[in-house]
Amino acid sequence: DAGVIQSPRHEVTEMGQEVTLRCKPISGHNSLFWYRQTMMRGLELLIYFNNNVPIDDSGMPEDRFSAKMPNASFSTLKIQPSEPRDSAVYFCASGEQGKLFFGSGTQLSVL
Amino acid sequence: GQQVMQIPQYQHVQEGEDFTTYCNSSTTLSNIQWYKQRPGGHPVFLIQLVKSGEVKKQKRLTFQFGEAKKNSSLHITATQTTDVGTYFCAPKTGTASKLTFGTGTRLQVTL
Numbered sequence A: 001d002a003g004v005i006q007s008p009r010h011e012v013t014e015m016g017q018e019v020t021l022r023c024k025p026i027s028g029h030n031s032l033f034w035y036r037q038t039m040m041r042g043l044e045l046l047i048y049f050n051n052n053v054p055i056d057d058s059g060m061p062e063d064r065f066s067a068k069m070p071n072a073s074f075s076t077l078k079i080q081p082s083e084p085r086d087s088a089v090y091f092c093a094s095g096e097q098g099k100l101f102f103g104s105g106t107q108l109s110v111l
Numbered sequence B: 001g002q003q004v005m006q007i008p009q010y011q012h013v014q015e016g017e018d019f020t021t022y023c024n025s026s027t028t029l030s031n032i033q034w035y036k037q038r039p040g041g042h043p044v045f046l047i048q049l050v051k052s053g054e055v056k057k058q059k060r061l062t063f064q065f066g067e068a069k070k071n072s073s074l075h076i077t078a079t080q081t082t083d084v085g086t087y088f089c090a091p092k093t094g095t096a097s098k099l100t101f102g103t104g105t106r107l108q109v110t111l
Helices: none
Strands: A005-007 A010-013 A019-024 A031-038 A042-050 A053-056 A065-071 A074-079 A088-096 A099-102 A106-110 B004-007 B010-014 B019-025 B031-037 B043-049 B055-058 B061-065 B071-076 B085-092 B105-110
Touching (some): A005 A088, A010 A019, A019 A106, A031 A074, A053 A065, A074 A088, B004 B085, B019 B085, B019 B105, B031 B071
Parallel strands (some): B010 B105
Antiparallel strands (some): A005 A019, A019 A074, A031 A088, A042 A053, A088 A106, B061 B071
16 A cells, blocks of 8 residues: 555645645545644644544634545645645544554645 | 643753653543654654553553553653654544644654
């Protein structure tokens, strides 16, 4: 198995633009998590899904952020409009028996 | 709500010295996981502790879960440069899949 696959690896965009981050979880895993990591705030849970259903989105910073999981093999995290304070590394992770496997992350820079 | 403190935030040791990081919760945990993130990398699962007073070893790493299930520690014996990275605890309460992370301890090892 290739592990959790995230794209793009790096994204540089201008303030106000829409950003879409993508994640392909490990096949057979029934939970999927989106995290954001910054020096100031550490590793923050944004949202997680069980069996493609959003369970807890209390970590989503504001309405500019949205996440979807249309099927078991794909999820997106969208920021619209993006702001410089959204600059961070965004990780997707899929879970099996409570253990998480992380993707390599997307380094987002909003100028 | 649950409050988790992880200490120290940073430790710098010379190769061969021991290292310990602690994770302390204000509430009783159902279990706790530990992850390691190498510089520029993504968090990688190390271990999960479930039972009160549990001790598990992985080569030079020793993990402990407190008797009251409110704290945990990770001890590395005779550190090596390959141990460099940030160690996160991920405490869990209840049975939900939700997993949040402690603030992490960054370990630097020099020759």
